[in-house]
Amino acid sequence: MGDNRIGKRNISSHKSAPRRCGTVNEELTPRMARRPIRLRVPRVDYPRKGRSGWRRWVPSWRQTGGGALAGCAALAGAFVVVYVSVEIPDENAEARRQGTVYYWADNSQMVSVGAVNRQNVTLADIPDSVEHAVVAAENETFYEDSGVSLKGIGRAALSIVKGGETQGGSTITQQYVKNTYLSQEQSAKRKVREFFISLKLSNQRSKEEILQGYLNTSWFGRGANGIQAAAHAYYGIPAKDLNPSQAALLAALLKGAEEYDPAGGGGNHARAVERWKWILDRQVETGAMTRAERDTYQEFPEPRRTAKPTSLGGQTGYLVDIANKYVKKRSGLTDKDLARGGYKVHTTFDKAKVRALEHAVRKVRDRDLDPKKRAEDRHVEVGAASVRADGAVVAVYGGADAVTRFVNNADTAGVPVGSAFKPFVLAAGLQYDDAVTLESGFDPSGRLVKVAVGGVPVGTPGVRADRGARPTTLYDALQKQGNATYTQLAKHVGLDKVKELAVRAGLHESSLARLDKSFPLGTSTPSAVRMANAYTAFSNRGLRAEPYAVTGVTRDGEEVEGFEKPVPQRAMDTEVANNVNSALSAVAWNALTRDRQLEALSSPDLRAISAGTTGEGDRMRSAWFVGHAQDTTTAVTMFRTKPDTPQLLGMQGVGGPDSGRGNVFPQRIWTEYVTGREDPSGAKHPVDEG
Structure with a gap:
């Protein structure tokens, strides 16, 4: 029985516990409800307590380190997200490229430069010398790098921040990605995509595959895409027959065919020779070629002069070139x-x-x-x-x-322009010296005088009025190709003034000759386009506009910016232009009459x-x-x-x-x-x- 009592007591005691607990809870709950619940959030000590002045705003090393770690974590996370999300596009889209179509002024089609001149070849059909030349010139660390150049990306980003164009310096992998998968727009977005696709491609494909793709898609100029087309365009042979010297020249073209094709103008040949030498020397430095082998290539491998598609024959190729x-x-x-x-x-x-x-x-x-x-x-x-x-x-x-x-x-x-340059000398005299007129001439002492009707120089009493005493006027000298008179006029007004007016009229300063005594006689060598354009200032009352050959460019329906019509600028005073044009009218009549061409012209x-x-x-x-x-x-x-x-x-x-x-x-x-x-x-x- 004792045991039973004890048991009951324990049970009783056990059963009553919940009620006591319930009573306690009933008493505490209202109090807790009256108090707000406060969560303890770690407080960032910033601005920092216990510091004064500027020191309050300087983060502690813990704060700095923590922020850096958080930033790195965020960047790493963003890197992973972007890397995973960027897909390698379909490279077959490259084979579906459209032609570039050129239109006449009436919008009818002139020509479509559309068939891509490219024949893909394998590395087995490409000599090692081509591979060595290209790697030495474009990307020495190609076989060791991860496919991207952080230095090149940084340089491009800095250029974009400054408002410039994206810069080069890409790896061969990046260039291959740009050639094959991306548009050619110069933007930060395109550069970022290029970076991640290059990284993925480098992880998924061998270096040999990437190099082969790069050599088959690179632009070499002369309409040649890829090493096989380039070998035919420049040397008339397949790529497998290229020697190391020829390979070095083709590798030089990768830097920019428009500047390094030896057949082009503007110093192209000199640039090509210099870079060809550099690429051969560079292969010695990288161990791809011995010095003895390098020394065997001393003569520049001159390529064929031209290799243009037949669709650009006749005048069409020249028109496309200017456009x-x-x-x-x-x-x-x-x-x-x-x-x-x-x-x-x-x-x-x-x-x-x-x-x-x-x-x-x-x-x-x-x-x-x-x-x-x-x-x-x-x-x-x-x-x-x-x-x-x-x-x-x-x-x-x-x-x-x-x-x-x-x-x-x-x-x-x-091509020196000769006496066709003299109108600019005349215009400079009329523009910069009020004393100069079409009736002006130079007396035997070299003094500028005005010749009156009848032949007597104004202001020279006692001078005989016969033909022998009459100075040649600027007007007459232009008809008779009077070199001495225009040499004196240029000296009188200043050779620098003549040059200044010629440039304002539209001649390129680079085409103008040295300022010596032969300068006013036409030793300068402007192009026919520039001469025709500059002469418009005489017939257009002193106004001229920059020559233009294109009114608009579109791609995929979107306009390419930069083709607004040039705004006319004043090259000389209206009266000056009219006077020169009056003298040129006489030149035209005299020249055509002498050659009996005037009768061929209608009213x-x-x-x-x-x-x-x-x-x-x-x-x-x-x-x-x-x-x-x-x-x-x-x-x-x-x-x-x-x-x-x-x-x-x-x-x-x-x-x-x-x-x-x-x-x-x-x-x-x-x-x-x-x-x-x-x-x-x-x-x-x-x-x-x-």
Whole structure:
């Protein structure tokens, strides 16, 4: 029984516990409800207690370290997220590229440069010398790196922050990714995608696969995508037959074919030779070539002069060349970008005028030159350009065929302009010295005087009024190619002033000759496009606009910026331009009358006609005629040159003894062009193709 009592007591005690607990809870709950519940959150001691002044705002080392660790963790997390989310695109999209289409001014299609000139080859068909040259030139650490260059990314980011274009310095892997998977836009977004795709590609593919892809997709210029097409374009051989010297030159082109193709102008050949040497030397430094082997390659491996697709034959290749130069200048696109295709380029070229200009050149050459009988008629070249007052280039003649002659005679400097430069000297005199007029001349002592009607210099009493005492006026000297008078005028007004006005009129400063006594006689070498454009200032009351060849570019329906129409600028005072143009009108009539070309022109052709020309007094190795009629100014130049020879040949005897050193031919071409006669043969011109 005792045990039972004890048990009951325990049970009783056990049962009563909940009630007591319940009572306690009932008493505590209302009190707790009256108090707010406070959570203890670690407090960041910032600004820091116990510090004064600027020290309150300096984080402790714990805070700094903690922040850095948190930042690194966030960056690492973001890196992983982006790495996982970025997918390697379909490289087959590269094979579906569209052509770049060029349109005439009337929006009809001129030509489509669309078929991608590329033949993929394996590394087994590519010599080791090509691989060594490319790696040494573009990415020495290619076989060891992770596929990306942090230094290059940093440099690109810094350039973007500063507002510039993204920079180079990418690895071969990054360049391959850009060639194959991405657009060519210069942006931070594209650069980030390039970085992560390159990283993934490097982890998933072998270096050999990446190098092979890079060599098959890289742009080498001359329409060549990939090493196989490049070997054919530059040397006429397959890639497997390239020797180390040729491989070094092709590797040099990867830096920019428009600057390193030896056949291009503007110092290309010198740049190509220098980089070719550097790449060979670099292979010695990297151990890819011995010094003894390097020493066997001392002669530069000159490539073939040209290798253009046949669709760019005739004048079409020259037109596309001028359009591409303008596009690159205004938009930042490169030859490589345009070759990738998909662009629509609307030009200012007038199909009928291009055809008429080509026909005029061919007709005069066929009629007046006979290279089989006269040695002097051999190696004759012609360049011509026609420009409107608003700067639009409406027609050019770059040479007989863009396939056989790559140099564009219409848009290449190098031919001295002779007496056609004198109007700029006259304009400078009229612009900068109020005492200079068309009736001004220089007396025997070299003093500027004004010649009155009748021939007596004003202000020189006692001087005989006969012809022998009469100074030649600036007006007359322009008609008679008076070198002495214009040499004196340039000295009087200042050679620097003449240069200044010529540049304001539109001539490139780089094409102007040294400022010496021969400068006013036309030793400068502007292109036909620039001469035609500069002369528009005379016929357009002193206003001129920069020459332009493209009115708009689109890709995938979106406009490429940078093709607003140039705004006309004042090159000289209106009165100055009108006076010079008046003198040039007399030059045109005299020149055309002497050559009996005036009768070929109809009354509408003769409205507002003016011209500058070279004459028999010129001793330059060139002939020029720059004429204005029908609201268009056209410059025509003729010269002689042998292939691969930079020096011009003499013009004496071209076309026979009565040609005036060939000076009659540019004006004959101009007359034929202005009359706009159709080709009586009805032959199809190369410009009609495509």
